[in-house]
Amino acid sequence: MKRIAWRAAKWLLGFAVLILLLLVNWPKIQEMIAEGGRFALWPMLVAALCFFAGLLLTFVRWFLLVRAQELPFTLIDAVRLGFIGQFFNAFLPGSVGGDLIKAGLLAREQSRRTVAISTIAVDRVLGLIGLLFLAGIAGLLFWDETGVVTDANGQKPLQWIVIFVWAACLASLVGGGLLFVVLPWTHRLSDRLEHLPWVGRILAELLRAARMYRDKLAVVGLAFLLAMIGHIGFVMSFYFASLAVPPPVPALYEQWLIVPVGMVAESVPLTPGNLGVGEFLFGKLYTLVGGDPMLEARGALARLAERTVAYAIALLGLVFYLPLRSKVRRMMAEAEREPEGNGAAVPAASVNPLPRGLDEAVP
Numbered sequence: 001m002k003r004i005a006w007r008a009a010k011w012l013l014g015f016a017v018l019i020l021l022l023l024v025n026w027p028k029i030q031e032m033i034a035e036g037g038r039f040a041l042w043p044m045l046v047a048a049l050c051f052f053a054g055l056l057l058t059f060v061r062w063f064l065l066v067r068a069q070e071l072p073f074t075l076i077d078a079v080r081l082g083f084i085g086q087f088f089n090a091f092l093p094g095s096v097g098g099d100l101i102k103a104g105l106l107a108r109e110q111s112r113r114t115v116a117i118s119t120i121a122v123d124r125v126l127g128l129i130g131l132l133f134l135a136g137i138a139g140l141l142f143w144d145e146t147g148v149v150t151d152a153n154g155q156k157p158l159q160w161i162v163i164f165v166w167a168a169c170l171a172s173l174v175g176g177g178l179l180f181v182v183l184p185w186t187h188r189l190s191d192r193l194e195h196l197p198w199v200g201r202i203l204a205e206l207l208r209a210a211r212m213y214r215d216k217l218a219v220v221g222l223a224f225l226l227a228m229i230g231h232i233g234f235v236m237s238f239y240f241a242s243l244a245v246p247p248p249v250p251a252l253y254e255q256w257l258i259v260p261v262g263m264v265a266e267s268v269p270l271t272p273g274n275l276g277v278g279e280f281l282f283g284k285l286y287t288l289v290g291g292d293p294m295l296e297a298r299g300a301l302a303r304l305a306e307r308t309v310a311y312a313i314a315l316l317g318l319v320f321y322l323p324l325r326s327k328v329r330r331m332m333a334e335a336e337r338e339p340e341g342n343g344a345a346v347p348a349a350s351v352n353p354l355p356r357g358l359d360e361a362v363p
Contacts, residue, residue: 010271017276018304021283025297032294037246047240047309054233055086055313058127061226065119065126066106068219069212073106080320081105084328087317090273090310099124101328108327118209125206126220128267129172130227134235135260136162136169137228142253157288158257165261183211235259241309242302249298250289258285262303279303 022029056079063078081102089098103117139146139162146158186207193204213220238259242249250258262282266274274281279300286299321328 007272011275014271014273014275014277017271018279019276021276021279021300025283025300028294028297029301032246032297035246039246040244043240043243044305044309047237047244047306048312050233050240051237051306051309051313052233054230054237055082057226057230057233058082058123061126061223061230062119062123064219064223064226065123065213066116068216069115069119071116071119077106083314083317083320084324085317086314087321090314090317105324105328115212118205118212121202121205122209122213122220123223126224127227127231128264130224131231131260131264132165132168132172133224134228134231135165135257135264138253138256138260139165142257145253146257158254161257161261161288179210180214183207183214186211231260231263234263237309238302238306241306242298244305245298245301248292249302250286250295254289258282258288261285273307275307278307 059078059082060075062082063073063075066073066078084105085098085102087098088101099120103120106116106120143159143162146162147156190204190207193200193207235256239252239255242255249255259282262278262285265281266278270277282303283296283299286295286302289295
């Protein structure tokens with residue numbers, strides 16, 4: 001009951017932030033319309049196609065990671081469970097998120113359950129790092145253009161964003177290299193982390209998953225490449241969704257620099273799907289590309305338009321969820337049980353679920 005109340009409170013907070021944000025920007029929206037600005041439909045359709053293509057590539061990425069562990073799994077299975085997870089992440093996020101549902105359904109079909117679940121953790125981390133490297137490559141391609149954009153103080157915010165992304169990419173490379181070297185000696189560390197709060201459990205699961213893929217570098221490299229290509233679809237989806245907003249909006253090269261950064265920032269869920277928070281964040285990011293006072297409102301509207309596209313695509317998950325709704329409901333009920341006397345939550349179907357915090361991360 002407490003968890004239901006907590007999720008309801010998070011939804012209410014998200015809607016409250018979104019409504020407040022729209023009210024604050026309402027005069028600007030009215031001014032856009034008064035100046036002849038119009039909301040367009042066709043860019044939303046193109047954005048939906050881009051988002052769909054990117055989402056399919058995330059399913060292929062996960063399929064490769066599962067098959068690399070020699071588990072019986074088909075591409076159709078990846079699409080089926082992937083859409084179910086997308087549906088739950090979009091409409092029913094919370095302690096039982098989409099990735100936990102995917103983990104539970106996948107583990108029920110496998111004998112090596114921990115291995116099956118760990119593929120989802122690796123998939124999420126690769127997606128996040130792939131997004132960072134995509135932004136870093138965009139920074140290399142458009143570095144000269146970033147020097148043109150200055151704020152009121154004469155600073156160049158886009159260049160600082162690029163430098164930050166490059167630093168994050170370098171840290172990922174160094175961390176990955178060190179992890180590759182020390183992984184064979186991390187078994188005892190994983191066991192100790194398992195007994196810490198949820199952050200410790202996340203790290204323990206990621207260490208186990210990393211050890212599994214240490215000898216599968218070719219597959220990991222291909223999955224990483226697919227992660228970057230898939231995020232091209234998501235960035236282009238956001239760009240076309242922004243074209244549905246009354247113009248002008250930031251140029252394509254500017255959005256290539258700010259949209260991945262916003263997506264990385266949104267990997268930390270504050271409200272369900274970062275409802276309201278994402279709109280606020282992208283409103284602020286849009287203001288970095290110029291002094292137009294309307295850009296903040298346009299950024300919030302662009303994120304709202306892209307969110308609408310994502311929700312529409314997520315509804316396809318109903319097609320795959322309805323035949324399995326009884327099984328999913330039982331699994332959700334088991335995952336929602338109150339902690340046992342020793343303080344450990346009862347996992348769904350006796351499966352060690354994906355640790356909380358990874359179930360609403362970047363695709």
